[in-house]
Amino acid sequence: MKKTVGVSPKLNSDLTAKARIRNAAFALYANYGEDATSMRAIAEAAGVTVGLVVHHFRTKDGLREAIEQHIVDLFFGAIEQVPLEGTTAEIAAARDEAVADMLSDNPAVVGYLRRALLDPMGHRGRILEMLTDLAAKQVATLRNVGVASKAHRDSSQVIGVMIRQLGQLFLQPMVDSMWNQLAGPNAAEDDKPLLVVKVQES
Amino acid sequence: MKKTVGVSPKLNSDLTAKARIRNAAFALYANYGEDATSMRAIAEAAGVTVGLVVHHFRTKDGLREAIEQHIVDLFFGAIEQVPLEGTTAEIAAARDEAVADMLSDNPAVVGYLRRALLDPMGHRGRILEMLTDLAAKQVATLRNVGVASKAHRDSSQVIGVMIRQLGQLFLQPMVDSMWNQLAGPNAAEDDKPLLVVKVQES
DNA sequence: ATCAACACTATACGACTGTATAGCAAAATA
DNA sequence: TATTTTGCTATACAGTCGTATAGTGTTGAT
Structure with a gap:
């Protein structure tokens, strides 16, 4: 087959x-x-x-570089297209949503990143570094228009953005798999527990 | 080298x-x-x-089976050794701690599971199924001695145990990596944001 | 029309893969 | 003590891997 x-x-x-x-x-x-x-x-x-x-x-390395550049482009394209209007919180929310849309349009991105990011990192590709840079710039532009929320340190905010956007997607398959095993494949889908991933100021 | x-x-x-x-x-x-x-x-x-x-x-498959059985044994050994004394909540807490200790004694377990569980699951090993079974039995025994908290459905509770014990370990390396990139390698370690993973009744 | 650049196929090479087999020495069993 | 079993090494095989090279046809510029 x-x-x-x-x-x-x-x-x-x-x-x-x-x-x-x-x-x-x-x-x-x-x-x-x-x-x-x-x-x-x-x-x-x-x-x-x-x-x-x-x-x-x-080479195969060259192929991976092309793929990872493509992924960065997809993220950038998603963020870029949301206009800088409204409060900082509104812009941030719109960006999160644009990224979420992009991810659901391109499931391969999630699959690839899940695999790439759980490696003892940096051994191979540089995709996490690139995306972290992108998220940092994302926070920086928010700080330029209007005033970014000062409630969190910059780096915490960047990590927060990334984890919110990706963390749940990574762990959800694990939850789904367990849910199927425990509740059976034809259980009410909306009883499934909700996964929450967030970062906390220490 | x-x-x-x-x-x-x-x-x-x-x-x-x-x-x-x-x-x-x-x-x-x-x-x-x-x-x-x-x-x-x-x-x-x-x-x-x-x-x-x-x-x-x-075969190589046989080797993986032996390794995964070994992992299950480690989890079982950790849970088994905590006595069934005190309130259900106390037992549950003691078990969580025993598992946490085992994991920090055997870092390879975390590394292996991180790789195994985030794969499109079940394709290869059956480790997640085995551990889910173990967690289910864990909840069942708690229900036998004393009364288990009825606040959550059984399967939600099982998933909760697993996600609490493993989820944070999986994503933490990603946070660490970003933290190093953003704050520099010699930043104050305790400023690092804390990762929180939990499941919510839907 | 000529020539160079480009997109593409075909084949080959050495390195490495998982696994099979044959054999040797020590230990266990009789 | 004789014999089987066990722990272990050595070598070999067929297949797959990433990559190199040579060649064919097509496009585009001069």
């Missing part, structure tokens, strides 16, 4: 081969992890040969 | 070769992941040859 994973062929058929390869790799990495994904599997999923993957991205 | 990872040679030198192999694999899996760990690397870390690894565990 050969399964197509993640990307709709229809949506991808008019992309350049390079983008198709990146998307295929992205989806496979998110689902099975980079180690478990061979260049040949990526090539097949993208409908090309191994040689072309190498031609466009040189 | 060849580094020894996780296990103290002194503590392991008087173990059987089989246990040494399991421990070596356990530490390597926790640090680098199963995919990135070859049987030959395990053998070298345990001071034996590949053949012996196969002799004792047959």
